[in-house]
Amino acid sequence: MINNILCEIGRLADKIKRGKIFSSTDVVISSIRSIGKLVSKVRDDETLKNIYPIAVRELIQSRQTSALLLNSLRELTKTLVDSLEETRDLREISTRINLKVHEIEKSIRDKNRTVAKIASNRILDGDTILVNSYSTVVYEAISYAISEGKKLSVYIPESRPGNEGVFFARKLAKLTNVTLFVDSAVRHFMKDVDKVFTSAEAIAANGALINKVGTSIIALVAHEARVRFFSLAATTKFYPETFLGELVELNRISLKLEEEGRDLEGKIDAYSPLFDVTPPEYIDAIITEKGLIAPQAVVIIIQELYGWPPKIPSLESEFIKLQEVIG
Known part of the structure; x- marks a missing residue:
């Protein structure tokens, strides 16, 4: 068993x-x-x-x-x-x-x-929202806005590898008008966008956002176009270890080549990162259950959660305690 x-x-x-x-x-x-x-x-x-x-x-x-x-x-x-x-x-x-x-x-x-409800307040009637990858909290935010009678449309890139964007587009299309496009066309479509909503894998102590690969490019393009960029992340997605100087390791997988590239197998290295890092200066606000905060305020939230100096028990220390308690 x-x-x-x-x-x-x-x-x-x-x-x-x-x-x-x-x-x-x-x-x-x-x-x-x-x-x-x-x-x-x-x-x-x-x-x-x-x-x-x-x-x-x-x-x-x-x-x-x-x-x-x-x-x-x-x-x-x-x-x-x-x-x-x-x-x-x-x-x-x-x-x-x-x-x-x-x-x-x-x-x-x-x-x-709570995050979704707060985020939905930032959506205005007639807005076009660009989202990336698949996110349950972003979906909830859009659902709340629509339930309040707001008319909106959603733009979403495919989000390769994995094509989460296609999956998300199919789900969102049941609620509102959706435009799906290739990842490389983000800059082309940004001129039609009012706001960007993304979720988060993690928020680092300096306010940087770790999320699905492609997020940092979207944030850069949004910054260039003066489109507001919001990350929807509860404080449980704040990475306290980064406060102590630890780095977040980004996952990377081997890339399976498409049919037209199969002849290159064994001749080249092909990888795809799953996540990337968006600098805090490209993020307008992080929407948490405590409200909207600036990326620079993340360190204050971590202090509130873990004290000062922060007391962050590592998993390994808990494993050691487990061994000691059982004997």
């Missing part, structure tokens, strides 16, 4: 790593649910001590850019360690962990809902 669950987690991690799950929210919810399921099936302390860190590390490494994934799994792991310090009843521990999974999931959805 445990081996089957570990295999499921391995398959999930592979899908995440290859960008097959588009939304960071969906990535995190799938991941914490899988860990909750794993803990519920463990029958002895020793097995828990050995396999829990392996499973969590595999999920973290599958999407190292995701601050929400790291923060959620850190919170879940702390709950596990705290529970083990109080009881060795694995049924009780499983109950606590799965309650925490539901709590984290509810918190994510509630914060996204």
Whole structure:
């Protein structure tokens, strides 16, 4: 049974790593649910001590850019360690962990809902909004605006690799008018755009945005065209480790060549980054559940969340505690 669950987690991690799950929210919810399921099936302390860190590390490494994934799994792991310090009843521990999974999931959805409502207030009747990749929170923001009777249209690039933009366009087309175009045409269409809305994989301490590759080009073009650029990101997507000087590692996958390029296989290196970094000077505001903030204010929010100097427990330190508690 445990081996089957570990295999499921391995398959999930592979899908995440290859960008097959588009939304960071969906990535995190799938991941914490899988860990909750794993803990519920463990029958002895020793097995828990050995396999829990392996499973969590595999999920973290599958999407190292995701601050929400790291923060959620850190919170879940702390709950596990705290529970083990109080009881060795694995049924009780499983109950606590799965309650925490539901709590984290509810918190994510509630914060996204608040972010979306605030973002929808920035949409005016008649606006053309450019979005990038697929985002549940951006979708909610547009849905709220439309439900309030605002007429709007959406522009969206394909968002290669993965073509999340095509998936998003299909979903948005049920709500409003959508224009889908190739990624390289962003500058051509920017003249028709009123605002840019993107989500976030992570927000660094300096206010930089880590998001799907192509976001930084969109931000640069929007800056040139004087189009306001907004990132919709709850504070759980702030990457506290960057406050201490750590860098966010960007995922990169091997690129499968199209039919017309197959003759080049083995002769060239072909890669595609999944994410890029947008400098804070190209971001007009980050829309959080606390309201709109300037990128330069991110450090203040991190101080509010983690204190000063910031106390940020690493996952590895929690794993060490796990080993010590179980013995």
